[in-house]
Structures are given as C-alpha cells and as structure tokens.
Amino acid sequence: MSGLDALLTPLARLVLALALAPLLLGVVNRTEALVAGRRGKPLLQVYFDVAKLLRKGAVFSTTTTWAFGLGPTLGLAATAAALLLVPQGGLPGPVSFSGDFILLAYLLAAGRLATLLSALDTGSSFEGMGASREAAFAALAEPALFLALAALAAHRGGLSLHAMLAGSAPGDLAALEPAPALAALSLFVVLLAENCRIPVDDPTTHLELTMVHEVMVLDHGGPDLGLIEYAAALKLWLYCALVAGVLLPSLPGGLWPDTLAVLAVILGLGVAVGLVESAMARLRLNRVPQLLTWAAALSALALILKVWEAGS
Numbered sequence: 001m002s003g004l005d006a007l008l009t010p011l012a013r014l015v016l017a018l019a020l021a022p023l024l025l026g027v028v029n030r031t032e033a034l035v036a037g038r039r040g041k042p043l044l045q046v047y048f049d050v051a052k053l054l055r056k057g058a059v060f061s062t063t064t065t066w067a068f069g070l071g072p073t074l075g076l077a078a079t080a081a082a083l084l085l086v087p088q089g090g091l092p093g094p095v096s097f098s099g100d101f102i103l104l105a106y107l108l109a110a111g112r113l114a115t116l117l118s119a120l121d122t123g124s125s126f127e128g129m130g131a132s133r134e135a136a137f138a139a140l141a142e143p144a145l146f147l148a149l150a151a152l153a154a155h156r157g158g159l160s161l162h163a164m165l166a167g168s169a170p171g172d173l174a175a176l177e178p179a180p181a182l183a184a185l186s187l188f189v190v191l192l193a194e195n196c197r198i199p200v201d202d203p204t205t206h207l208e209l210t211m212v213h214e215v216m217v218l219d220h221g222g223p224d225l226g227l228i229e230y231a232a233a234l235k236l237w238l239y240c241a242l243v244a245g246v247l248l249p250s251l252p253g254g255l256w257p258d259t260l261a262v263l264a265v266i267l268g269l270g271v272a273v274g275l276v277e278s279a280m281a282r283l284r285l286n287r288v289p290q291l292l293t294w295a296a297a298l299s300a301l302a303l304i305l306k307v308w309e310a311g312s
Helices: 003-035 045-055 066-083 100-120 125-156 161-165 178-194 223-247 255-279 288-311
Strands: none
Touching: 003 045, 003 066, 003 223, 003 255, 045 223, 066 100, 066 223, 100 125, 100 161, 100 223, 125 161, 125 178, 125 288, 161 223, 178 223, 178 255, 178 288, 223 255
16 A cells, blocks of 8 residues: 555545444434334434534523533534544554554543533533533543553554554454453443443433433534534444444455445444443433443453463
C-alpha cells in the first residue's frame, strides 16, 4: 500500500462511519420492534429526524448562558475527534500514536462534560438530577474502559489502539481466549452504559424521575437537539468499533473484506444491543453501580490473566 493509500483508506473509513452511524441506531430500533412483533420505525428514521431538527429554529431560556448553546457543538466535536483515533478493519485511525487510548477516553469525557455543563446551565432541578447520575455512572464506567484496554495492550503487546485492536492472525480465534473475551464483554457493558441503553438507562422513557441522559437534553431543540442525536449515533458506532476490533481477526483478502467484515460486526452488535434491550428490564438505579463494578472486575481479571501468563 502506498503512503497516499495508507492515509486515504482510514479517512475513507472515517467518512463511512460518519455516514452510517445513524443507520446503526436504526438497526437497534428495528431489532427491538421485530422482537416485540411491531413494524417499528423506518430503518432510516434517525436520518429523517436529524435532518428535520437541523431545519428547525431553537428557543433558549433567559436563564441560560453561552455554555448551554455551546454544549451540543462541543459534544459532537469531541466525539468526532475521538472517532479519528479508532482503528477499523485492521488499519490505524487517521490519528494514531502510542498511548492514544488515553486521549480517546478523555475526548469522550470532554464531550460528556460539555453535556453536563449544558444541562446544569439551565438551572433545572430535573436536568441537574440527570447530570449527577450521568457523572456517577461515568466515574464507574471509566475504570472498566481503562482496564479493558490495558488487558488488550498486554495481550497484543502495544500501547496504541491500532496495536490493541489490529486483529489476530487469520484463522486465529483470539477472541475465544479468556482475556480478550473478558475484555470484549466488559467493553460491551461499558457500551450500554455510555450510550444510555437498557439496562442502565431507557432512551425512550418519558418519566422524568427515571431519566438519565434524556433528562439532560429536555431544554434543547432544533439544530442543537439534532447535533446531540447525531453525536449519540457516532458514540454508539465508536464503542461498537472498539468491541468489533477485539472480536474480529484480520482477514487475508485485503482491505475490502476487512471493511465489510467490520461493518457486519458493528451492525451485528447493533442487533445485539436491540436484543438486550428487548430481553431485559431497566435496572434500579442502585443496581447500576454493581453492574459497572462487575464490568471493571471482568477487565481486571483479564489483565491479571495476561500478567500471570506473561510471568509463567
């Protein structure tokens, strides 16, 4: 592969992710509808919703400041920047360096902080309640994320996301080994928590006292809400790409088979999210910390297994 191709191919896959991220949410929604025996929303409904919101006007409360209007833009920018670091299909992201997983985690944290500050800026007690819950859950999810990535670093022998998620040799089912399997399971739980999916949160609820993420964006409308919806789709795609990188070995056929395989696994994870939401009820709020603690414990066990294996 030439130097130009090595640069353009990750950029092309980034553009593909930016274009298909709302489709992933459509797959989740259609899966839930099919399991429930309903027709459900069209597969491209998220595209229609975002386009409609971008055409509308926005109304701002007199109690809000510039932080409220800047929150959705910063949240989307941070998520899109984090997506630049994620390798897909055995190739590094457009930006890749040793230790880039730390930048990934803190870009996601910056996007979350922008949403939290935007919610708190409204002065609403309901949005402040949702922001406090979001911050508490995030503080428990981040250790699980870091420990899972540390286990993958020990397994693959590298400190960049490309080294961690480059895939094993063709025919080597590395994801069936204990450490990568535990890390993938932990990342999937973090995926559900960070994207406010059942059993951590219910994105379709209308009960304000039980909301987490949805209550933080109650005062947003028009283009701001459209940016928030699109950023949520990008974030779900990003976490699915991380899990896909653990599960999928490198394929011998070249770039196109790798790309199609990654897309298939990411969309398959969307189906898995829909099945989880269809089969489980939302956990009580005091049970969510236990779930995230178990995810961190799985990641820690994966790391301990790799350290013990390296020392034996």
